[in-house]
Amino acid sequence: MPTVRTPAFCTQCRSRCGCVAVVADGRLTGIEPLPDHPSGEKLCPKGRAAPELVYHPDRLTRPMRRTAPKGAADPGWVPVSWDEALSEIAGRMAAVAADHGPEQVAFSVTTPSGTHISDSIAWIERLIRAYGSPNTIYGTEICNWHKDFASRFTFGTDIGTPDFANADCVLLWGNNPSATWLARAVEVQKAMRRGARLIVVDPRPTGLARRADPWLPVRPGTDQALALGLANLLIERGRFDAGFMARWSNGPLLVRADSGRFLRASDLVPGDLLPDGRDDVLLAVDAEGRRLRFDAGRGDWLDGGEPALWSSIEVATVDGRVACRSAFELYAEAAAAWPPDRVAAVTGVAPEALDAAARGLAEAGSVAYYAWNGVGQSPAATQTDRAISLFYALTGSYGKAGGNVPGGAAAFRDIAGGDLLAPGQRAKALGLDARPLGPGLNGWVTARDVWRAVLDRDPYPVRMLVSFGTNLLVSQPDADVTARALAALEFHVHADFFLNATARHADIVLPAATSWEREGLRTGFDSSLEGLRRVQLRPPVVAPVGEARSDTDIVLGLADRLGLSDLFFGGSADAGHDRVLADTGLTVAALRASPEGLAVGGEAVLEAHAAADADGVPRGFPTPTRRIEVYSERLHDHGQRPVPAFEPADLIPADPRYPLRLGSAKTVAYCHSQHRNIASLRRLMPDPVVEMAAADAAARGLAQGDWAAVVTARGRAVARVSILRDLPAGAVFGQHGWWVDGPDGSPYDGSHPLAANINAAIDTGRSDPVSGSIPLRCSWCEVERL
Ligand SMILES: Nc1nc2c(c(=O)[nH]1)N[C@H]1C(S)=C(S)[C@@H](COP(=O)(O)OP(=O)(O)OC[C@H]3O[C@@H](n4cnc5c(=O)[nH]c(N)nc54)[C@H](O)[C@@H]3O)O[C@H]1N2
Numbered sequence: 001m002p003t004v005r006t007p008a009f010c011t012q013c014r015s016r017c018g019c020v021a022v023v024a025d026g027r028l029t030g031i032e033p034l035p036d037h038p039s040g041e042k043l044c045p046k047g048r049a050a051p052e053l054v055y056h057p058d059r060l061t062r063p064m065r066r067t068a069p070k071g072a073a074d075p076g077w078v079p080v081s082w083d084e085a086l087s088e089i090a091g092r093m094a095a096v097a098a099d100h101g102p103e104q105v106a107f108s109v110t111t112p113s114g115t116h117i118s119d120s121i122a123w124i125e126r127l128i129r130a131y132g133s134p135n136t137i138y139g140t141e142i143c144n145w146h147k148d149f150a151s152r153f154t155f156g157t158d159i160g161t162p163d164f165a166n167a168d169c170v171l172l173w174g175n176n177p178s179a180t181w182l183a184r185a186v187e188v189q190k191a192m193r194r195g196a197r198l199i200v201v202d203p204r205p206t207g208l209a210r211r212a213d214p215w216l217p218v219r220p221g222t223d224q225a226l227a228l229g230l231a232n233l234l235i236e237r238g239r240f241d242a243g244f245m246a247r248w249s250n251g252p253l254l255v256r257a258d259s260g261r262f263l264r265a266s267d268l269v270p271g272d273l274l275p276d277g278r279d280d281v282l283l284a285v286d287a288e289g290r291r292l293r294f295d296a297g298r299g300d301w302l303d304g305g306e307p308a309l310w311s312s313i314e315v316a317t318v319d320g321r322v323a324c325r326s327a328f329e330l331y332a333e334a335a336a337a338w339p340p341d342r343v344a345a346v347t348g349v350a351p352e353a354l355d356a357a358a359r360g361l362a363e364a365g366s367v368a369y370y371a372w373n374g375v376g377q378s379p380a381a382t383q384t385d386r387a388i389s390l391f392y393a394l395t396g397s398y399g400k401a402g403g404n405v406p407g408g409a410a411a412f413r414d415i416a417g418g419d420l421l422a423p424g425q426r427a428k429a430l431g432l433d434a435r436p437l438g439p440g441l442n443g444w445v446t447a448r449d450v451w452r453a454v455l456d457r458d459p460y461p462v463r464m465l466v467s468f469g470t471n472l473l474v475s476q477p478d479a480d481v482t483a484r485a486l487a488a489l490e491f492h493v494h495a496d497f498f499l500n501a502t503a504r505h506a507d508i509v510l511p512a513a514t515s516w517e518r519e520g521l522r523t524g525f526d527s528s529l530e531g532l533r534r535v536q537l538r539p540p541v542v543a544p545v546g547e548a549r550s551d552t553d554i555v556l557g558l559a560d561r562l563g564l565s566d567l568f569f570g571g572s573a574d575a576g577h578d579r580v581l582a583d584t585g586l587t588v589a590a591l592r593a594s595p596e597g598l599a600v601g602g603e604a605v606l607e608a609h610a611a612a613d614a615d616g617v618p619r620g621f622p623t624p625t626r627r628i629e630v631y632s633e634r635l636h637d638h639g640q641r642p643v644p645a646f647e648p649a650d651l652i653p654a655d656p657r658y659p660l661r662l663g664s665a666k667t668v669a670y671c672h673s674q675h676r677n678i679a680s681l682r683r684l685m686p687d688p689v690v691e692m693a694a695a696d697a698a699a700r701g702l703a704q705g706d707w708a709a710v711v712t713a714r715g716r717a718v719a720r721v722s723i724l725r726d727l728p729a730g731a732v733f734g735q736h737g738w739w740v741d742g743p744d745g746s747p748y749d750g751s752h753p754l755a756a757n758i759n760a761a762i763d764t765g766r767s768d769p770v771s772g773s774i775p776l777r778c779s780w781c782e783v784e785r786l
């Protein structure tokens, strides 16, 4: 057979690089760049290792069932047919739903940002919601929730797509695209060649940090103080976009000192301004102190005049005289609590570097930014996102060319089934009581809440777990609790390419097809605004190994057996994909004929907030006040800070026995717990490492390459010392995801299973009160020589 080259895209990580799949004699032999594709200029070693992954001897190739009891050294796997496996799984799901309620089946779904699951994620979520479970362990609270959802407390939308192509300044905050999103790293480099300034906030001297002007080496976990400190400099110097903030933020609105709520027309004494005032009409004043009414329902001012950002007045209300201050003034005050010397003391960022960053940002006509895991994995993550989002709002770049632009290029319909989960079921999401504004609203729950339900039946038992990928024993902390919960489950199903550490505990394992063996629809490639226009239907480039099936097919097989086919487009993936495309003029048939993809007619809309609706009122932002929320009444009403105000006590208290801050970061060689079994990738990073500053290593008698133990109050993990030049002293960084045994004789060999699992050393006693995020980036440890 001749060699066939098929345009495709890699799904192994968030980059989703456009590529050409090379197939000879029916076998995938490699992938090559696809330069005309919006994310196709370069490929990384993980993508290039695709054939090693597909044809790995350890691939699961048939459904298998456990025959030995859980806990037995050998599970006694026996092959079963797909029909047998799916029928048993669906039968058990139906029985739990009928006897106890579908919430007693939890699901775990691996991350679309670091696995092939992105092809099928909407289908899997649709199944879970149609079935009726509000409990999916999705890891979102330690992955993407802050940039995609906490950002809604500020903008009403996610972080948006940075328009690197037109930005004067690129700001990377706790995000290292060189290791985690190659196509974005390419865009950042292009921007720099064009003359854009790069500012990086990262405790580690990453490649981009070394090229940044300036690099702000923040102490892990203290980013909120840094964001407030930067905001303070911009506000104090009048170097922020005051016009944008007055027009598009809720900064001018008056906040009552007594209640912490906005001053409403309904608060005012009759006859004062508005008899029978409405409670959705909020008040501000202009520079002369004249009151201006803002109709929050309509999203527009009822009176002419310029609302003042700064104001402080006393108002006669039905509750007596009440002091009120503008939301912006309250924010400015919170920022003013962080002058440069205090920022330096808490964050370790020198006043000169802070000043250089503030100047660079003030001088830039536009700023495009991205913030990700570096600021999302801490007990203060939600307020950290608030502080960064608000500081970004001050630049006036949000929504503009060269800034971060929310929304896609076209109206793709969502088939993830958010509407299929009945409100009564939604309300049962584990942890939602404690975190009513958190990921539980979407049915995404924390692993620890599920384990509590499994082990303590609190608040109700979880009996069954159905996993589409994930490796919870190592990607999440609490390994000991996880192991007990896995053993206690009545039934456990796991679909994967491999039998990973967690899957070994399952009752049934299902062989999943890799993206190279199945079709995948992608509606936009968000390395650039232009890329958002590209829609691509990747064909299966080779036949699946063994009996492996796509997750979408697994979903359709279960939906059919659960009697849910009507909700699944009659069991046709094509019909579902056509639904996604229904409003775009594209079809599955058209895309199939153009495997390199097609451009949708639309494009990302700049300054969508300024576009007028049918009544001529600007659309504003999708927040309760229809403006960027400098002050969040919603957070206030839920007992959270309405404006960010960092307290060092928000983090884990220091402990003299564990003087080093313990964080983690990703390496280009691996995604999470995957790829250690891929020889070409293992050569790049043969053993787990712990990155240390030279001074910290020397103080402990540790040299480059030495084996050491990272020890916390909770546990320990082994790793080789990697001394990182320019890493500020006091912080160390480990790597999560090590479960594949090391070479014989190494401290994580078969006789020390999971000895390199750094998450076993993370304590989850403290978590973010809004999202449930945990201190994966700001725990305390000691590093000891082995
Ligand atoms: N190669 C590879 N690529 C991946 C993945 C992978 O596992 N491997 N995973 C994918 C997934 S699921 C995700 S969520 C993304 C994540 O993508 P990124 O957010 O880029 O991931 P990280 O490298 O974990 O963290 C980014 C940076 O945060 C820094 N950092 C650590 N602590 C702090 C802190 O306290 N403050 C600040 N400001 N920075 C800090 C780290 O030094 C690191 O350079 O990557 C995706 N792409």
Ligand SMILES: Nc1nc2c(c(=O)[nH]1)N[C@H]1C(S)=C(S)[C@@H](COP(=O)(O)OP(=O)(O)OC[C@H]3O[C@@H](n4cnc5c(=O)[nH]c(N)nc54)[C@H](O)[C@@H]3O)O[C@H]1N2
Pocket (backbone or CB within 6 Å): 109, 110, 111, 113, 114, 115, 116, 117, 118, 139, 142, 143, 144, 373, 467, 468, 469, 470, 471, 472, 474, 475, 476, 495, 496, 497, 498, 500, 512, 513, 514, 515, 551, 664, 665, 666, 671, 672, 673, 674, 735, 736, 737, 758, 759, 776
């Ligand atoms: N200490 C520390 N811990 C972390 C992080 C950190 O930065 N530091 N990062 C966190 C983040 S951002 C995330 S997203 C989580 C990730 O945590 P997980 O979602 O548990 O990811 P992995 O550990 O990579 O496990 C993924 C599994 O899914 C399988 N898989 C891959 N693609 C598919 C597919 O298409 N279908 C199916 N059925 N299976 C598939 C893989 O073979 C693998 O076994 O880890 C989190 N854990």
Ligand code: SF4
Pocket (backbone or CB within 6 Å): 010, 011, 012, 013, 014, 015, 016, 017, 042, 043, 044, 045, 046, 047, 048, 180, 181, 182, 183
């Ligand atoms: S950067 Fe990610 S998407 Fe691109 S080739 Fe590498 S693994 Fe694949």
Ligand SMILES: [Mo]
Pocket (backbone or CB within 6 Å): 111, 113, 114, 142, 143, 144
């Ligand atoms: Mo993630």
